[in-house]
Amino acid sequence: MGHQSCGALTLWNYPNWMRNLVAQDIDGEDRPNLIDMAALEIYRDRERGVPRYNGFRKNLLMSPISKWEDLTDDEEAIKVLKEVYEGNIDKLDLNVGLHAEKMIRGFSISETAFFIFLLVASRRLEADMFFTTNFNEKTYTKEGLEWVNATESLKDVIDRA
Structure with missing residues (x-):
């Protein structure tokens, strides 16, 4: 399938x-x-x-x-x-x-x-708690939140690699 x-x-x-x-x-x-x-x-x-x-x-x-x-x-x-x-x-x-x-x-x-x-x-x-109550630096780290907030396309993800 x-x-x-x-x-x-x-x-x-x-x-x-x-x-x-x-x-x-x-x-x-x-x-x-x-x-x-x-x-x-x-x-x-x-x-x-x-x-x-x-x-x-x-x-x-x-x-x-x-x-x-x-x-x-x-x-x-x-x-x-x-x-x-x-x-x-x-x-x-x-x-x-x-x-x-x-x-x-x-x-x-x-x-x-x-x-x-x-x-x-x-x-x-x-x-989804990861988009609501846990959308914070404690869960994602400061760098993680910056990645989430700055990512606009798959190209952004690929460019990080």
């Missing part, structure tokens, strides 16, 4: 090896049935009560979509999604909706995914 190129977060781009995963039992023996991780993710979201796509957007105070064309410009995707979800846009699973959603121009992720990224990234920084 660490040697593969990362794929675009789009529909029909789930790695095949994860769609036909051979799981092992507790003794390390292969189990007889293959696992489809894509289907399992959707099943577990439903089982755990994760809101569907529109419900999730509403919870984030984002506007829900009212028609399939608001989600994607891909006519084939719209046709398949209408069929799978029996035309009911409010049944659209979150994971599927995130993968079908239009990308923000110049970005590799969609609006909803970017919104989540912003919330999670800022929360992680706020919760």
Whole structure:
């Protein structure tokens, strides 16, 4: 997995090896049935009560979509999604909706995914003691703090070597 190129977060781009995963039992023996991780993710979201796509957007105070064309410009995707979800846009699973959603121009992720990224990234920084309570000379030393505060790019790090 660490040697593969990362794929675009789009529909029909789930790695095949994860769609036909051979799981092992507790003794390390292969189990007889293959696992489809894509289907399992959707099943577990439903089982755990994760809101569907529109419900999730509403919870984030984002506007829900009212028609399939608001989600994607891909006519084939719209046709398949209408069929799978029996035309009911409010049944659209979150994971599927995130993968079908239009990308923000110049970005590799969609609006909803970017919104989540912003919330999670800022929360992680706020919760990291090395960026908050321990951001001091006692933790980093005076020289360490100067390095942290003066570093603007990878070039700065390389130049120190």
